[in-house]
Amino acid sequence: MPGEDNLFHHAVRLGDDALILAQRLSEWCGHAPMLEVDLALANIALDLFGQATFFLGLAGKLEGQGRDANALAFHRDVLDFRNCLLVEQPNGDFAQTIARQFLFSNWQELLMREIAAAPEVRLAAIGAKAVKEVTYHARYASEWVVRLGDGTEESRARMIAGLDWMWRFVDELFDSRDGTPSLRPEWDARIARTLAEANLELPKPRRAVLGGRAGHHSEHLGHLLCEMQFLPRAYPGAVW
Amino acid sequence: MYTTELKDKNAKAAPAALAAEDPERLAAFEARVASDDFIEPKDWMPEAYRKTLTRQISQHAHSEIVGMLPEGNWISRAPSLRRKAVLLAKVQDEGGHGLYLYAAAETLGTSRDEMIESLHSGRAKYSTIFNYPTLTWADIGAIGWLVDGAAIMNQVPLQRTSYGPYARAMVRICKEESFHQRQGYEIMMAMAGGSAAQKRMAQDALDRWWWPSLMMFGPPDDNSPNSAQSIRWRIKRETNDELRQKFVDVTVPQADAIGLTVPDPALKWNEARGSYDFGEIDWEEFYAVVRGEGPVAKERMMARVKAWEDGAWVREAALAHEAKRSARMAAE
């Protein structure tokens, strides 16, 4: 069914966004600035791994070719990953990580609200559960943007640099072809509100970098997948 | 085990003179402890009790935090989504356990920053098991099965340790710990029953982690001078050798059940004792690792110090922001 195929790709996009971001966040485990922050980032990562498992699992069912979430996560190469470029960006320092989370989670929250109302019942169920989780992620990240933006001179400089790094990947989220343009105005308002509270300026508009939704990623994804997929690929057929 | 009586550098060998302190209060304190009552933060306590407990609890906390590193090493490479999430949850739990324990230690009057400084400077010790490297995915199974298994053995009796905040932290920790051990054993089970390559990894992991796990229970009883007082004060419930024997007796059948061989040629069931006889531990290795010469001790400390130093600007920023916010509100 033509509708199903679009739904498959849709579920893959949602799953890949969550998977790649979770993989990035879990790199902080044991290395965060404070123990309490370590727990918080791990919590967000766990929520996202959960979402990834559900979305990719559903994608596999929709595809109907016997691929489950693990097959999709561990046995596709870069051209078949459909995550946005934003989530595969490196962690950098804590400000860069927060910038990525801030921009992504505020969008993902709006998106999951829509997904929760989707006609496809199984998709809607995953979205409904995700809304609660992502509301917290967005709030957590926004609070840190304010602390860092309006903290010390150093934290302010780093927060500006973090947002500057990530800003070229924003337009992809709202791309008219495979993004969610209708969510842009509300997202813009949220971002502006937090940045104002943080005493930060809106980053200058710049040329968008696109391609993630079509499988054309940054150089980072190849390395990330190398690490993530090593064991299943080195030991084909093994059960863990 | 995380609480092996590893002395801090520069610590005096014997506890401070007990008799010099108020003899009536001391007697009352000892009576309370002997009757299984709990000591709470504002109660009078001998200085030696406070010092010993602060050291033991903070050592335990440091162990949990450093313990996040060998397992954290494999989160990005976990071979399935479920294994990845479970491992991340386990490592997060360990961070949480460290947090509970730092919180308990703080009630004795030492700040968390002081304890962290002590760890980073090398004065404070932590369980040396974490100074061994994790080389394959099977190591993650071995750690959960053996290291957490050993920890559980020590921690269960500590739920009735004399100091209230410590006992409560231990209750919380014990509830969370059994999932940790089961996930590790399940990994070993899957690999031992898997392909030849997986079975080889599982056996290799057991070969490398068995003896260090036995060392977790600390020096032999005849080399543990503070045991008697710690037991009287209910800081320690059983001796090192007792716990070590229990661990062997419980774990060997678990290895047998999945077809793995414990790397001890002297291991033998002793019908008369109803226990396993086992080989001699390499005490030279034990004391070398305790001295700080474990294979990846440098890496572990470097990682912790780096995380702390790299995070300084973040911690400062949060405080600076709150100060600004409070000032603004006060001005209104």
Add this chain to the structure above:
Amino acid sequence: MNKEWPLWEVFVRAKNGLSHKHAGSVHAADARMAVEAARDTYTRRMEGVSLWVVPSAAITASDPGGAEALFAPAQDKVYRHPTFYTIPENVKNI
């Protein structure tokens, strides 16, 4: 050494009908952070709780009290629970 984040005491109401019980402490720079840290640290396995955080310095104590907090396992994140793992019957003590 840098200034430390202040210490906050955490009180958790496990479910409606029960009162808040002291669970431990967290370090946080502000109240918002303290509540979130308390949630991440002391309620990882349960839903629907109420959390109070109080700066430790604000507490006046006469006598330490507080019983242990008892947890009802959460429905979600079931991999935290020992019962999720299938260990063969013949394997003991795990």
